[in-house]
Amino acid sequence: MVEALKIPTTLAELEALGEEVTLRIPASFEEYLEWVDKCEFTIEYFNNEIVIMGNASYYHEKLVAEIIFCLKTIFNKVTGFSVLGSNIKIHIADLISPTDFNADVSVVQGNPKFVTLPSGKKSNSKITNPVLVAEVTSKSTIAHDFGDKLLAYKKIESLQYAIFVSQYQPFVTVYERKGIHHWELRDYTRLEDSFVLMGQQLTLAEIYKDIQFEK
Structure with a gap:
């Protein structure tokens, strides 16, 4: 389910989203733990969703x-x-x-x-x-x-x-x-x-x- 949504994993992909973007992607906690190690940037987990914030200024x-x-x-x-x-x-x-x-x-x-x-x-x-x-x-x-x-x-x-x-x-x-x-x-x-x-x-x-x- 999570992979089908093509979560960004590289800094280049995150930068392409812009600084003001916030993504919320439904996922289990186990799926989130898998993606933590794959991402080159910080992701968070809340309310059964992976939360991705844009780069800090x-x-x-x-x-x-x-x-x-x-x-x-x-x-x-x-x-x-x-x-x-x-x-x-x-x-x-x-x-x-x-x-x-x-x-x-x-x-x-x-x-x-x-x-x-x-x-x-x-x-x-x-x-x-x-x-x-x-x-x-x-x-x-x-x-x-x-x-x-x-x-x-x-x-x-x-x-x-x-x-x-x-x-x-x-x-x-x-x-x-x-x-x-x-x-x-x-x-x-x-x-x-x-x-x-x-x-x-x-x-x-x-x-x-x-x-x-x-x-």
Whole structure:
């Protein structure tokens, strides 16, 4: 079923689709696992569909790099935290459909919990216990980020923060867990604004340092 739809597998095929495209292809989780190894780019799985996003822009990746730098800087002040890039998948088990997402940035406290694949092998590229995830939003991803991803992220028992950073203007949205089913939402829009992550303070000015906004 999946092969008949001719899923793109090479970077050239993905680039031909353009930056703003999103493909959703019905597939089983087992079919998705087969295609993960075939694709030269990142694919995700949600709601029994393979999700393929267009290539990230220069502005997106520069902002992701700044976020990683900021998080490594503040978490280097405390022990036991690891800051991870987008090649690590966040796996969320679900009775209806398992989920595999690539957060732009994630943070693990202590040892990572790796996923056991249907084959019985452990995957050292899929984790289940982030304490923080961060997404840089764009016109093509914002609905996916604040929709499918946020709903799935809130199911992660270990997660304490979900952060969404705009690449078009200073605008950061922070979801902080206050209880099992209680999340506090705060928006920050000024460069002098700051918020606290695991006891460490971070300002928008640090996140957006040297950032040229995409028009």
